[in-house]
Amino acid sequence: MRKQLMKGNDALMKSAILAGCRAFYGYPITPASEITEAAALYMPKAGGVFLQAESEVAAINMLYGASSAGMRCMTASSGPGIALMQEGISYMAGAELPCVIADISRGGPGLGNIAAEQSDYHMVVKGGGNGCYRTLVLAPYSVQEMADLTALAFDWADRYRTPVVILTDGFVGQMMEPVEFHAAATLPEPPAWAVTGHRETRGNLITSLHIGIDELEEHNRRLEAKYQSAQHEARVEEFCMKDAEIVLVGYGIVGRILKAVTAEARAEGIPVGVIRPISLYPFPAASLRKAVGHGLVFAVVEMSMGQMVDDVRLALNGMRPVEFYGRCGGNVPSHDEVLCMVRKLASDFGCHNISAQEKEQMVHA
Structure with missing residues (x-):
């Protein structure tokens, strides 16, 4: 496939669609806005769904619904927006729902500025929401890696049934470089655990609520075992x-x-x-x-x-x-x-x- 010259943010979104992503819910914020713009352009052409949500809180909860139905889905934002999503990310980790979240980080704390920074590491890598959970995190350093690691992120999300974050900085999101894309993936069938509306899935229950203390402890231990099983995926x-x-x-x-x-x-x-x-x-x-x-x-x-x-x-x-x-x-x-x-x-x-x-x-x- 011939290389194309494009921004890192555009490459990320194009790679997501080639990887089978068919739903994007988000709210624009510099320096991540081109991802939302590219999703608005490409997603309808691919037969997918694009919706600019009223807020980042709404966007992450829309992902909860789309992922529950077995759809490959994603959102993108920067530090302040990702901070607003933390409750929803914790819910998705607890409910074992796969999705991909791109964080094109900017200066902080608070509103900070729109310049590139790497100060979202603690929030993303350590888990900024409540409870005992982790997200898998990939950190591209080039436009080519924005494309390659996005495809990998969707694979990891499905394999481990967990949110995967692509964490990079405004420079990588905004710079332009030649990039080569992989061939389009075959769209996966909805997984057996999803709730699709078909009769055989009506008994499926997707929730992060576990009232019994022993039940919740067992759930947390199972999540931790899953995170430990992913340790061999480390890349360097x-x-x-x-x-x-x-x-x-x-x-x-x-x-x-x-x-x-x-x-x-x-x-x-x-x-x-x-x-x-x-x-x-x-x-x-x-x-x-x-x-x-x-x-x-x-x-x-x-x-x-x-x-x-x-x-x-x-x-x-x-x-x-x-x-x-x-x-x-x-x-x-x-x-x-x-x-x-x-x-x-x-x-x-x-x-x-x-x-x-x-x-x-x-x-x-």
Whole structure:
């Protein structure tokens, strides 16, 4: 299939339709509005349903109904809108209803601004609603991944009967890059648990209400077992990690900055590498622990005051020091800022730094 040049938000919606999504309910908000606009354009042409809800609260509850009927469905918003959806997301997790939710994050807290930020990590990855539940979370860093991970999100949602969140930042949503799409998926039949109106489904009961305390505890234990069974789905990209003594960790647009910094630092002889989590839940803790064998220090870089850094520290369990560098409010950690940090870490931790002259001598030795 020929590549197409488009925004990340548009690529996400087109991929959703190719993955069999046939219902979109949402309310526009910058920097996610193009997803709603694309849904309004494409969904009727695909024989699906598009509805601009009166609010984000209404949108998530419409998803509850569509998913209950066995339809692949989704919504999209940004931080303030996702915050309003948290009760409905908890209901859907409790009722084991699959759906896909895109969060194109912006500056906060509160209304904040419309610039890109990564400060929705805690709300999305840790579960912002009530009760013992998790959502599976994927974090694209390119327009191609916006397409690829959206298709994967629908598969995960159906496989684990749970909401799946695509969490990225305004830069990835708004940037334009060439993207290639997968062939359209065969529309799945409504699952056996759905309530479709047919006689054989009338006995199905979809609810998150479990009055008995033992009944609710058993339900929660079953949900937790499901989340644990998804741990093998963890996805990660490792870049120049074979001998990295300084390990940079970042997701979304930050991952692109870290890879560029690594290339320049490597040219200076600094042994640095990148671990880029692609799934934020399940978190790729095993990749971090594996890097302890050669990594002397880990440095987390985020467009926030430090939210993913806690998960990195938990994964390493004190085996190595974890540093943090962040910008927020719509500011982005610059190439030069991160490179300066890498050089300082190389000096502080005695990482092997081969000068250009030494390299030249090694070549001719």
